[in-house]
Amino acid sequence: xxxxxxxxxxxxxxxxxxxxxxxxxxxxxxxxxxxxxxxxxxxxxxxxxxxxxxxxxxxxxxxxxxxxxxxxxxxxxxxxxxxxxxxxxxxxxxxxxxxxxxxxxxxxxxxxxxxxxxxxxxxxxxxxxxxxxxxxxxxxxxxxxxxxx
Numbered sequence: 001x002x003x004x005x006x007x008x009x010x011x012x013x014x015x016x017x018x019x020x021x022x023x024x025x026x027x028x029x030x031x032x033x034x035x036x037x038x039x040x041x042x043x044x045x046x047x048x049x050x051x052x053x054x055x056x057x058x059x060x061x062x063x064x065x066x067x068x069x070x071x072x073x074x075x076x077x078x079x080x081x082x083x084x085x086x087x088x089x090x091x092x093x094x095x096x097x098x099x100x101x102x103x104x105x106x107x108x109x110x111x112x113x114x115x116x117x118x119x120x121x122x123x124x125x126x127x128x129x130x131x132x133x134x135x136x137x138x139x140x141x142x143x144x145x146x147x148x149x
Contacts, residue, residue, distance in 0.1 A: 006087065006094035015098050020061070028053070038062035038069045041133070059087050059094070061101035063108050069129060070101040070108070074136035086136075104129065 006012045016022055025032055025039060027046035034043070042060060046052045059073040073087040087097040104125060111122040 005089045006091045009091035009094070012091050012094050012098070015095065019102055020098065025060075036062055036066035038066055041069065057088055059097065061097065063105055068108060068126075069133065070104040071097045071129070072133055072136050073097065074133070100132075 007016075025036070025042075027033060027039075027043045034040075039060060039062065042058065061070045061072070062068065063070055073093075085093075087093040107121065107125055111118040111125060115121075
């Protein structure tokens with residue numbers, strides 16, 4: 001759905017072309033699983049629930065080093081409920097997701113560069129991202145995510 005919604009919006013296209021490297025990741029393809037640690041949560045959710053074989057639509061923005069998720073449209077087994085409501089479908093929500101991701105990437109890099117207080121900053125960022133995954137997932141399998149670092 002993102003292809004016919006947000007990916008047809010000029011503002012979304014502009015920010016993607018300027019600041020991101022879009023990649024399609026298929027958790028059912030063994031050649032791509034395990035490549036980015038940031039996607040481990042989604043890979044394990046896909047592997048643990050047979051219902052995802054029927055459809056698993058989500059958007060995940062990961063850090064430039066592939067180690068952490070920065071933002072997501074959620075982990076939702078009933079993705080049809082998201083039509084018209086999530087970043088997968090609404091250009092404005094997709095733009096928000098991308099802008100939040102850019103801010104989190106900046107803060108992640110600062111924390112990883114070892115500045116004073118970086119461990120605390122990384123912990124705060126981790127908690128913020130974890131809350132956002134749970135919120136975006138609206139109680140589906142995302143509620144079981146307890147950590148990703």
